[in-house]
Amino acid sequence: MNAGEARIDVAFAGTLGAFSLDVSFQAPTKGITALFGPSGCGKTSVLRCMAGLNRLTGKLTVGDEVWQDDATNTFRKPYDRPIGYVFQEASLFPHLSVRSNLLFGARRASKKANANALKFDDIVALLGISHLLERAPLALSGGERQRVAIGRALLSQPQLLLMDEPLAALDRMTKEEILPYLEALHESLLIPIVYVSHDITEVERLADTLVLLQDGRVVAAGPLYTLQSDPELPLLQAPEASVTIEGQVMRFDETYTLTTLAVAGGELVVPGHQGAAGGLRRLRISASDVSFTRVIPRETTILNCLPARILSITSHGGGNAAQVNVIAGLGEDGNGARIVGRITRKSKEALEMVEGAQVFAQIKSVALIAAKSGSALAAPNSPSR
Amino acid sequence: MLDLGELWSPIRLTLELAAITTVMLLIIGTPIAWWLARSKARWKEAVATVVAMPLVLPPTVLGFYLLVTLGPNGPGGWLAGLAGGRSLAFTFEGLVIGSVIYSMPFVVQPIRNAFEAFGERPLEVAATLRATPWDTFWSVAVPLARPGFMTGAVLGFAHTVGEFGVILMIGGNIPGETKVLSVAIYDYVETLQWTEAHILAGGMLVFSFSVILTMMVLEKRMGRPGL
Numbered sequence: 001m002n003a004g005e006a007r008i009d010v011a012f013a014g015t016l017g018a019f020s021l022d023v024s025f026q027a028p029t030k031g032i033t034a035l036f037g038p039s040g041c042g043k044t045s046v047l048r049c050m051a052g053l054n055r056l057t058g059k060l061t062v063g064d065e066v067w068q069d070d071a072t073n074t075f076r077k078p079y080d081r082p083i084g085y086v087f088q089e090a091s092l093f094p095h096l097s098v099r100s101n102l103l104f105g106a107r108r109a110s111k112k113a114n115a116n117a118l119k120f121d122d123i124v125a126l127l128g129i130s131h132l133l134e135r136a137p138l139a140l141s142g143g144e145r146q147r148v149a150i151g152r153a154l155l156s157q158p159q160l161l162l163m164d165e166p167l168a169a170l171d172r173m174t175k176e177e178i179l180p181y182l183e184a185l186h187e188s189l190l191i192p193i194v195y196v197s198h199d200i201t202e203v204e205r206l207a208d209t210l211v212l213l214q215d216g217r218v219v220a221a222g223p224l225y226t227l228q229s230d231p232e233l234p235l236l237q238a239p240e241a242s243v244t245i246e247g248q249v250m251r252f253d254e255t256y257t258l259t260t261l262a263v264a265g266g267e268l269v270v271p272g273h274q275g276a277a278g279g280l281r282r283l284r285i286s287a288s289d290v291s292f293t294r295v296i297p298r299e300t301t302i303l304n305c306l307p308a309r310i311l312s313i314t315s316h317g318g319g320n321a322a323q324v325n326v327i328a329g330l331g332e333d334g335n336g337a338r339i340v341g342r343i344t345r346k347s348k349e350a351l352e353m354v355e356g357a358q359v360f361a362q363i364k365s366v367a368l369i370a371a372k373s374g375s376a377l378a379a380p381n382s383p384s385r
Numbered sequence: 386m387l388d389l390g391e392l393w394s395p396i397r398l399t400l401e402l403a404a405i406t407t408v409m410l411l412i413i414g415t416p417i418a419w420w421l422a423r424s425k426a427r428w429k430e431a432v433a434t435v436v437a438m439p440l441v442l443p444p445t446v447l448g449f450y451l452l453v454t455l456g457p458n459g460p461g462g463w464l465a466g467l468a469g470g471r472s473l474a475f476t477f478e479g480l481v482i483g484s485v486i487y488s489m490p491f492v493v494q495p496i497r498n499a500f501e502a503f504g505e506r507p508l509e510v511a512a513t514l515r516a517t518p519w520d521t522f523w524s525v526a527v528p529l530a531r532p533g534f535m536t537g538a539v540l541g542f543a544h545t546v547g548e549f550g551v552i553l554m555i556g557g558n559i560p561g562e563t564k565v566l567s568v569a570i571y572d573y574v575e576t577l578q579w580t581e582a583h584i585l586a587g588g589m590l591v592f593s594f595s596v597i598l599t600m601m602v603l604e605k606r607m608g609r610p611g612l
Contacts, residue, residue, distance in 0.1 A: 079515050
């Protein structure tokens with residue numbers, strides 16, 4: 001992040017009840033920033049403070065606007081902040097129809113009209129709720145309600161969208177139903193989103209930037225991919241450790257129905273037709289699907305076998321644990337995308353794998369988790385106050 | 386011989402008193418209920434207790450203090466002096482003041498409960514959608530508390546209609562001015578006019594039954610958030 005680039009600066013400290021919070025981080029003014037950590041780590045408190053619903057001492061600037069600064073005794077009330085807030089429960093107004101719910105914030109925001117406002121019809125279409133407009137909130141399913149809540153927040157023309165575990169209260173099926181809408185938002189929306197979650201799979205699918213929280217403190221903050229492959233961080237120690245990298249569709253093999261995608265430092269082959277050449281895709285490579293060989297394997301069923309260089313090796317679980325986490329950079333020089341593989345300590349010693357060693361990374365499966373394309377919706381004008 | 390005019394006068398007076406009292410109570414009681422539901426002040430339960438006092442005080446006790454307050458030597462007398470009167474006791478205005486205090490808990494409590502029932506969340510949602518607190522109160526809190534307002538209004542009205550002890554203490558028995566239904570019935574019985582007493586008492590019976598029935602039906606219907 002350049003110093004001159006617009007960003008969101010967050011710093012809060014204080015106690016809420018018996019819980020003490022002391023956080024400070026920066027987030028870019030585009031894309032999704034995930035606040036991630038176990039339950040009770042303070043992520044929701046941070047979000048509420050950003051919205052002005054709670055007040056802790058600190059500072060919050062969004063772009064060039066100061067929303068809170070206790071040094072100058074600045075504190076804008078929630079209704080004075082151009083935010084959209086999506087709560088864990090949809091919290092629609094039961095006395096209003098879906099349409100009136102959607103327009104609740106829109107009517108009030110229109111007084112300070114935005115030239116390039118998010119259009120009602122666009123949002124309704126994007127979220128697939130056009131057939132629900134005249135219904136009562138109580139007549140909707142959980143997933144539909146949450147989509148209306150997201151639409152309601154967006155139509156208040158926010159310059160920052162805050163989402164507090166919007167999927168946590170939903171069952172697995174409903175989550176899967178909503179995630180594509182969130183991905184579509186991610187691609188088409190030009191406003192920044194701060195997304196609170198304790199579910200790593202949501203974070204992998206949506207986040208660009210990650211803020212790791214634990215016990216009311218920031219453990220690390222930065223691009224998702226960098227944090228996933230950082231040997232110092234707890235992400236790598238999780239059973240489901242993985243990396244999320246971006247790939248570009250290169251070509252489609254009709255004979256075998258396989259698509260080749262280019263990633264930094266190599267090419268990956270995935271099953272199925274993954275869209276036109278040039279399209280960007282988000283790929284997830286799980287640590288347990290990666291193994292290493294010293295020589296190029298001749299007879300194997302694994303399609304993806306790329307030259308790589310080992311960057312670091314850390315014990316999985318500490319001390320003399322059975323497994324180690326190997327971080328390798330793709331490409332012969334190791335400067336490409338970083339991947340993580342989990343192998344046994346025995347194999348590591350048998351193959352004399354050390355930092356800097358040349359290896360071949362065998363990737364058993366690559367998951368496509370999100371399309372990175374879509375038409376851009378207009379975003380509200382940047383603040384001109 | 387039945388004098389219908391004589392029968393009608395206390396009914397009309399009672400309905401007027403109850404209607405004015407209910408409107409006053411909604412105007413005064415709503416902010417009190419809101420404050421009791423939202424405030425974090427430690428002494429708010431003390432205020433709630435004062436509001437609830439008429440529930441347990443004998444009407445004669447309340448009536449006695451009201452008489453002192455409204456009388457020529459109390460603040461009521463001073464207030465009456467501004468309008469050229471001598472005292473608020475034994476006037477219709479005095480009855481309204483007394484009824485407002487006497488029926489207050491029946492209006493404040495249901496509205497307070499309704500304000501408390503929906504919690505902080507809808508108010509927070511409204512705030513994140515650019516609604517100021519004043520705007521939120523009218524566009525979210527009041528519609529969501531509608532069942533509470535209905536119950537409060539019906540109870541306040543009905544309770545005022547049924548008032549007896551307080552009225553007797555501060556209003557006496559002036560026909561067309563302070564002689565309301567309950568006092569009239571008492572009067573008719575005292576003077577052995579059983580037919581008139583029967584008509585009024587029977588009417589009250591039907592009235593009370595309809596009020597309570599209406600309220601139960603309303604509550605059942607309002608139980609589902611209405612649209």
